[in-house]
Amino acid sequence: MEQHDRGRTVTSGTSTLLEVDSVYKRFGGLEILGGVSFSVERGEIFGLVGPNGAGKTTLFNCILGIIPADSGRIILDGEDVSRMPVWKRASLGMARTFQRLELFSGMTPREHLLVAYRVHKRNGSIFRDLIGHGIPTREEQERAESALELFGLVDVADTPVEVLSLGHGRLVELARAFILEPSVLMMDEPSSGLDAAETGRISDMLNNLRGSGRSCAVIVEHDLDMVTKVASQIAVLNAGKMIAQGAAREVLADPEVRRVYLGTV
Amino acid sequence: MSQFVAFALPGVPLGCVFALMGAGLVLTYRASGVFNLAFGAQAYASALIFYVSINNGWPKWAAAILAIAVVSPGLGLLLDRVIFRYTRTANQFVKLVPALGLLIVLPSAVQMIFGDQTRLSPPSLLLDPSRVYLRVAGFAVNGTELSTSVITVLAVAFLWGILKFTRLGLEMRSVVESPKLAQLHGIRSDLVGADAWILSSLFAGLAGVLLAPLYAQLSSLNFTDLLIAAIACGALGSFVSLPLTLIGGVLMGIFQELISGYMPSGSLISSGIPSAFPFIILFGLLIAMPRFRIRREVSDPMANCEPPQPCMESPRRPTLVFVGSRVVAAVLALAFGVSVLTWIPSNWVFTLCLGVAYSIIFLSIVLLTGMSGQISLAQATFAGIGAFTAGQLAIHFGLSVIAGTIVGGLIAAVAGILLAFPTLRLGGIALALSTLGFALVLSDVIFPLSWAGNGGSGITIPRPQLGAISLEGNRSFMILAIVVLVVISVAVALIRSGTVGRELAAIRGSEVGAESIGINTRRLRLLTMALAAGIAGIGGAIYGSLEGSVSSNDFNYEISLIFVVVVATVGVRTISGAIEAGLAYAVLSQLISTLPSRYASLLAFLFGLAALTYVRHPEGVVGYVKRSVLDISESTLSRLRRGAA
Numbered sequence: 086m087e088q089h090d091r092g093r094t095v096t097s098g099t100s101t102l103l104e105v106d107s108v109y110k111r112f113g114g115l116e117i118l119g120g121v122s123f124s125v126e127r128g129e130i131f132g133l134v135g136p137n138g139a140g141k142t143t144l145f146n147c148i149l150g151i152i153p154a155d156s157g158r159i160i161l162d163g164e165d166v167s168r169m170p171v172w173k174r175a176s177l178g179m180a181r182t183f184q185r186l187e188l189f190s191g192m193t194p195r196e197h198l199l200v201a202y203r204v205h206k207r208n209g210s211i212f213r214d215l216i217g218h219g220i221p222t223r224e225e226q227e228r229a230e231s232a233l234e235l236f237g238l239v240d241v242a243d244t245p246v247e248v249l250s251l252g253h254g255r256l257v258e259l260a261r262a263f264i265l266e267p268s269v270l271m272m273d274e275p276s277s278g279l280d281a282a283e284t285g286r287i288s289d290m291l292n293n294l295r296g297s298g299r300s301c302a303v304i305v306e307h308d309l310d311m312v313t314k315v316a317s318q319i320a321v322l323n324a325g326k327m328i329a330q331g332a333a334r335e336v337l338a339d340p341e342v343r344r345v346y347l348g349t350v
Numbered sequence: 351m352s353q354f355v356a357f358a359l360p361g362v363p364l365g366c367v368f369a370l371m372g373a374g375l376v377l378t379y380r381a382s383g384v385f386n387l388a389f390g391a392q393a394y395a396s397a398l399i400f401y402v403s404i405n406n407g408w409p410k411w412a413a414a415i416l417a418i419a420v421v422s423p424g425l426g427l428l429l430d431r432v433i434f435r436y437t438r439t440a441n442q443f444v445k446l447v448p449a450l451g452l453l454i455v456l457p458s459a460v461q462m463i464f465g466d467q468t469r470l471s472p473p474s475l476l477l478d479p480s481r482v483y484l485r486v487a488g489f490a491v492n493g494t495e496l497s498t499s500v501i502t503v504l505a506v507a508f509l510w511g512i513l514k515f516t517r518l519g520l521e522m523r524s525v526v527e528s529p530k531l532a533q534l535h536g537i538r539s540d541l542v543g544a545d546a547w548i549l550s551s552l553f554a555g556l557a558g559v560l561l562a563p564l565y566a567q568l569s570s571l572n573f574t575d576l577l578i579a580a581i582a583c584g585a586l587g588s589f590v591s592l593p594l595t596l597i598g599g600v601l602m603g604i605f606q607e608l609i610s611g612y613m614p615s616g617s618l619i620s621s622g623i624p625s626a627f628p629f630i631i632l633f634g635l636l637i638a639m640p641r642f643r644i645r646r647e648v649s650d651p652m653a654n655c656e657p658p659q660p661c662m663e664s665p666r667r668p669t670l671v672f673v674g675s676r677v678v679a680a681v682l683a684l685a686f687g688v689s690v691l692t693w694i695p696s697n698w699v700f701t702l703c704l705g706v707a708y709s710i711i712f713l714s715i716v717l718l719t720g721m722s723g724q725i726s727l728a729q730a731t732f733a734g735i736g737a738f739t740a741g742q743l744a745i746h747f748g749l750s751v752i753a754g755t756i757v758g759g760l761i762a763a764v765a766g767i768l769l770a771f772p773t774l775r776l777g778g779i780a781l782a783l784s785t786l787g788f789a790l791v792l793s794d795v796i797f798p799l800s801w802a803g804n805g806g807s808g809i810t811i812p813r814p815q816l817g818a819i820s821l822e823g824n825r826s827f828m829i830l831a832i833v834v835l836v837v838i839s840v841a842v843a844l845i846r847s848g849t850v851g852r853e854l855a856a857i858r859g860s861e862v863g864a865e866s867i868g869i870n871t872r873r874l875r876l877l878t879m880a881l882a883a884g885i886a887g888i889g890g891a892i893y894g895s896l897e898g899s900v901s902s903n904d905f906n907y908e909i910s911l912i913f914v915v916v917v918a919t920v921g922v923r924t925i926s927g928a929i930e931a932g933l934a935y936a937v938l939s940q941l942i943s944t945l946p947s948r949y950a951s952l953l954a955f956l957f958g959l960a961a962l963t964y965v966r967h968p969e970g971v972v973g974y975v976k977r978s979v980l981d982i983s984e985s986t987l988s989r990l991r992r993g994a995a
Contacts, residue, residue, distance in 0.1 A: 151862060160833045175868035187866065188857025201867045207849060214849040215877075257864075264869060 100127045101163075102301045103269045108147050108157030110140075110325075117143045119325040120157070125269070125318070128298035130291055132316030132333065133305045136346050139322040141305045142184055145271055148303075149181055150174050162268060170291045176205075180267035181259040184274050184305075194257045198229040198264050230265060234259040251278040259287065270294065270302040276311055277338045284311060291315045300325045307325060313337065321346060353901045356489060359606045359895040363495040364501035365603020367561045368628075372587075372595040373506045374553035379589050381522035382694060383594030384434055384445045385779045387451035390577035392551060393558030396422040397472065399459050400559045402502075404473050414475060418555040426551025430544045436965045442778035444965060448919045450644030450911050451961025457570035458951030462706030470567075472562035476501075494563045501560060503596070505553065510592040512549075522546050523607050542567030546824070574908070578790060579628035585635040595658040602628060626794040633787035637772045647983055665773075671984050679926070690828055699824040701940040702933065703896050706831040709932025712917045713835075713842055713925065714895055717915070718882040720922040723858035725782035725876065727910050728769065728789035732883040733890025734905025735762040735792075738803050740891035740931055741811035741900065750831075751814035755891035770879035774872050787851025789907040797902035799888055808901025811894040831892055838885055839925050846925075850874065853964065912954060921970030930972050 103125040112116040117140045123129045146152040148159055150171045155245060158167045159174075165173045189197055201220050206225075207214060221229070233239050236256045241249055246257060255278055262270055267273055276284045288311060294302055295317075306312045313317065313333045320330040320340045327341045352746040371389060379388040386392075392770045400417035404410060425799045429452070437445045482490040513519035524532040528538035558573065565572050579602060586598030606627050690699055711733050718724050737759050740754030749757070773784045796801035813822045814830065845851050856864040859870055865871055895902040916935050921927025936958075942953045960971055967974040 149866060170870075171862075171865040171873070172868050172870045175866055181866055183863070183866075184353075187860040187863030189856045189863060191859055192855060196852070200856050203849055203852065206870050214853075220847075261863075261867060285809070313995060 094185065101125070102127050102129075102150075102161070102162040104142075104158075105148060106158040108144065108159070110143055110152065112146055112153055117325050118154070119168055119249075121322070121325070121327055122322055123327065123330060125301045125303060127301055128295050129173070129301045129318060130295055130316045131301065131303045132304060132312040132319040133322060134307070134309070134312060134319060134346065136323035140325045141322055142273055143275055143323065144182060145303075145305065149179055161344065163196075166350065170252045175265070176298075178268035179271065180262035180265045180269070181261055181271035182255065182273055184276060184277075184291070186258060188253070188254055188257060190247055192244060193243045193245055193254075194233065194238050194260070195229055197246070197257055197261045198232050201261045202228050204263050223350055232260045232264045235286075235290065247332045252280065254281055255279060256283065256286075259290075263290070266300075267301045270300060272302065272304045272306075273274065274307065275309045276306060284308070287311075288315050309337070353611075354608075355404060357608050359491075359494070359607075361490050361604035361607035362600060363498040364564065364607065365600035365602070367557060367599075368576065368579045368583050368603055369506060369596045369599025370502045370553065370557040370560065371576060372583035372599050373509055374557060375548050375580055375584045376589050376592060376595055377553065377582070378546065378550040379868075381526060381550070382430070382434060382436070382709060384437060384449060384525045385783075386444075386550070387446070387449045387577065388456060389550075389554050389580065390573040390575075391453045391570065392422065392425065392554035392566075392575040392890070393454050393561060395425070395460050395558070397558035397562040397624070399567060399575070400475075401469055401472050401562065401668065402464055408598050410473070410475070414559060415742045418552065419560055422555025422558075423548040426549075426554075427544055427930065428739040429551075430547035432961055434539060434547065435543055437668045440965065442782075443719065443723070443918075444467060446779065446782060447964040448914065450915050451919075451964070452916060453574065454912060454954045455958035455959075455962070457574075458955040461570075461951055462571055462948060463667040468567060472565070472568045474563040475559050496684075498564070501556070505556060505631060506592055506596045509553070513592065513815050517543070518545060542610055555920070557684070562824060568673065574711040578632060578787065582628045582632035582635065585632055585639070585783075588639065591934045594792035594937075602631065603790065612728035626791045629787040629790040629794075633791070634785045636776060636787070665774030671980060674983070675980060676830050684936075687832065689823060690832075696824045697939075698912070699828055701936050703824060703828045703831050704893070704931035706835050707830070707889055707893035707896055707932070708913075708935050709929040710835055710838055710892060710932050711829075711886050711913065712889075713838055714882040714885040714889070715914060716922060716925060716928045717842055717885065718878055719917075720924070720927075721851060721858075722854040722878045724878065725778070725914075726783050726785045726879070727914060728785040728837050729882070729886045729908070729913055730890075730905045730910035731792050731885035732766060732767060733893065734797060734803065734900075734902065735883075736887025736890035737894030737900050738797070738809065738906070739887070741809040741894055742801065744812055745809065746899065751812055751891070752816065753896050755814075755834075755888055755895070758887040758891040759884040763884035766883025767876060767879045769883075770876045774875055786907060786910075788817070789910055793902055793906045797905065797983040802901040803905075805899070806901055806903060808899050808904075809932055810899040811891075811897075813895055813898075827896060831896070834888065834892060835929070842885075842925055856877065867915060876994035905931070912957065915961045919957055919971055921973040923969060924973065927970055927973060978993050 101124050105123050107120040107122050107301060108118050109116075109120055121140075121144055123131070133144070135141055142150065146158075147154040150159075150166075150169060153166070158165055160166070161174065161259065162180060163179055164179060169177075189200070192200070198245060202225050203221075203273055205325050230239075233242050236259060238253065239261060241253055246254060249257065255275060259272065259275060261270075268349075272287075275287050279287070291302055291304075292315065294300055295315075304312070304316065316333055318331065319333045319336045321339075324346045328345065329336045329342050375386060375389055378384055378389070396417040399421050400413050403416055408416070420759065433448045433452075434445075439450065440603050474494045474497065476493065483493060483496050484491050513522070521532065521537045522545070524535070524537060525539045525542045525546075529543070532542070561573070561576065562568050567635055571615075574943045580599075581593050581615035583599035587594030609627055692703060694702070711729060714732070715726075718726050718729075736755065736758035740751055743749040743750055743754040743757060769785065769788050773781055775785060779987040798805040803809065812821075813823065813827055816830075819826070821830050846854075853864065853869050853874055855876065856867075858868060861871055881950055890905065893904075899903075917928060917931050920931035920934060935953075938956070939953050942949060945952065963971065969977065
């Protein structure tokens with residue numbers, strides 16, 4: 086995948102792409118995240134697992150800024166993005182999918198990809214956006230087409246998303262995130278609602294991403310088979326705290342992890 | 351101190367009525383998810399029935415039972431069965447439009463049924479209004495004040511008890527979250543929703559009958575104005591807490607009376623501020639309270655098991671049907687243009703030109719609501735800003751009206767930005783309410799000032815002069831109006847098909863999703879609000895110049911509400927919808943003005959009634975008819991082809 090530099094100096098001296106530094110979040114009296122830290126290197130797939138209610142989705146929301154963290158820093162490719170709005174972080178290279186789908190109702194999968202790609206490539210001038218005519222360019226068409234093929238969405242490309250199955254909806258979200266050519270791709274339970282072949286497609290896509298060595302991915306997933314297959318690093322979140330972190334095999338063998346998440350086997 | 355008490359005391363019964371209506375609103379909102387803007391209209395209807403039946407010689411208790419316990423709950427049940435049971439899982443705009451329609455329909459319906467004569471000194475429900483029952487710190491409390499306060503406190507306590515401690519209250523709360531999930535737990539969602547409407551309508555009836563004697567005359571305006579105060583006290587309780595609503599209502603009543611007591615009398619501002627006070631409070635609350643910064647509406651987790659809503663975008667048609675419909679539209683437009691310039695009598699050209707001016711204003715609603723999904727109830731206010739600017743510039747600086755129209759549009763756009771900044775974080779109903787607050791403050795406080803709209807007497811706006819060509823005549827002015835309409839329509843069409851239009855469509859689909867792909871939603875909201883306000887301002891200036899003189903009554907908040915209802919009814923998604931809505935509104939109001947005065951509100955009634963169908967036909971009535979015509983021609987065409995083959 087091609088990496089796009091948007092006219093800012095990329096500090097690629099370090100290979101760390103995403104750094105999450107002691108993020109805290111409380112809702113009322115309830116502490117959801119109690120100082121979570123981790124970092125993801127270029128070309129790395131980072132698996133985030135943990136029991137339901139551990140704070141995984143809240144962590145994703147804090148990383149992208151959908152919910153502001155109470156304290157802590159989010160550093161994207163050497164740049165502190167903690168105070169930035171969501172769209173700014175997205176335009177700097179974060180993309181995510183949602184556990185509960187956030188699709189553009191009324192639009193088709195193709196339109197999802199076209200609008201995402203247009204947003205990704207725009208030059209930022211609002212007046213140009215305002216009068217810029219809407220017919221997609223040949224390049225935009227081709228990009229959308231190839232993303233549709235990659236995620237197996239060609240057959241439903243022109244069907245409004247409301248009519249699609251949950252699994253197809255997830256793939257549309259993935260394709261929409263993927264077409265943004267993100268440096269950090271965050272996926273919230275990508276395999277739920279998918280069949281085995283579709284899950285395989287996602288694993289392939291992630292393996293390609295690792296092979297390219299330019300971007301990284303963070304995935305929240307309950308399908309441990311898939312996580313161990315694609316993720317090089319795994320962290321286990323329980324009640325808002327990281328209880329283990331490291332190579333997949335070692336972490337899953339950790340007795341504490343087995344107690345809170347896997348159950349004794 | 352004694353003066354303070356003298357000012358504050360009359361505020362208590364007034365505040366109690368605020369609270370009573372606020373409690374009814376909170377109940378409907380909590381138990382059915384609908385923000386019932388028609389609550390005041392419901393209250394008015396039952397107050398009127400109470401009044402009329404007493405005048406017909408009914409005993410007071412029988413009239414009270416009829417108005418409060420029979421007609422009002424019956425109406426609530428009817429509304430739930432016919433309209434609101436279909437809106438339970440719908441988005442806020444779909445819930446709002448029928449409520450707005452109702453707000454317009456109810457007063458005009460009762461006016462047509464019972465006549466439009468003035469009704470003085472409405473009767474009091476319980477105690478004698480002229481007798482002093484007790485004295486507080488030396489000040490007399492009469493029967494109306496006493497009974498209003500006591501009944502309110504009792505009624506709110508009763509309601510609070512129901513919601514808090516009974517099984518029905520618990521079921522009502524679950525049905526709002528998800529009617530389907532509630533059903534899975536053995537709750538009859540439909541029945542519970544209907545119960546909520548019956549109960550809240552009972553409250554509306556009670557509030558209406560209690561409220562009526564506080565005013566010298568029974569008028570629907572008193573009731574709809576009170577609604578904003580009621581919303582403000584509901585907001586004090588975050589639309590959840592009934593005790594806070596009660597306290598908020600009483601405090602607000604007291605403050606309002608204090609302000610009008612201590613305000614120097616005589617000036618225009620001093621008469622505007624007290625009545626605008628609740629709107630200012632509401633606006634401030636909406637902006638300041640984090641609870642209203644909702645980014646997404648709570649959605650029913652079971653919503654997916656409903657069949658999907660029909661897609662709004664027109665489906666792709668066969669080339670022949672597509673081209674055919676375009677040719678028909680072009681021929682109609684051409685015929686319209688030629689007719690206006692040749693054979694149509696001048697007074698009808700004036701009416702059609704009014705329609706063109708409305709169309710321009712309505713395009714702002716298409717841009718804002720149809721394209722970006724924001725709800726503004728202040729578009730007539732922006733039109734007023736444009737008209738008054740053009741008029742004042744022409745009067746004081748001799749500026750040409752055409753230039754004045756452009757400046758008016760710009761100033762309206764600036765006002766739009768000023769409104770958009772504090773409300774950027776608000777979504778759905780909170781945004782709609784804050785624009786309503788803005789509209790009320792402007793039309794009550796700013797527009798009456800001599801440098802703005804000059805109160806009820808208004809200002810004059812001349813017809814423009816284009817170089818040596820005078821646009822004094824209706825026909826020549828019509829040409830100018832059509833040119834402006836075409837230019838703005840093309841601009842809106844370009845925006846819709848351009849990058850911004852696609853981004854707006856994405857935001858309408860999912861705001862969180864849109865931000866997550868890098869769309870700057872705040873910038874786009876500011877932009878659309880400013881553009882829509884500017885377009886409305888230009889339309890307003892054209893309207894003013896056509897009419898020759900305008901006053902603040904031409905642009906008050908009720909006009910804004912009617913505008914939204916008219917556009918939603920005819921078609922809020924398309925540019926042609928705005929134009930059809932404008933022409934239909936102007937022509938129908940001209941036709942209805944020839945009827946007897948009792949039917950003056952027939953137009954509002956018709957559009958309000960049509961808005962009630964919005965739930966079924968969100969593309970608008972005309973849009974629905976057009977789609978059906980195209981569907982039929984498409985199937986006929988394919989049948990003919992098959993026959994030929």
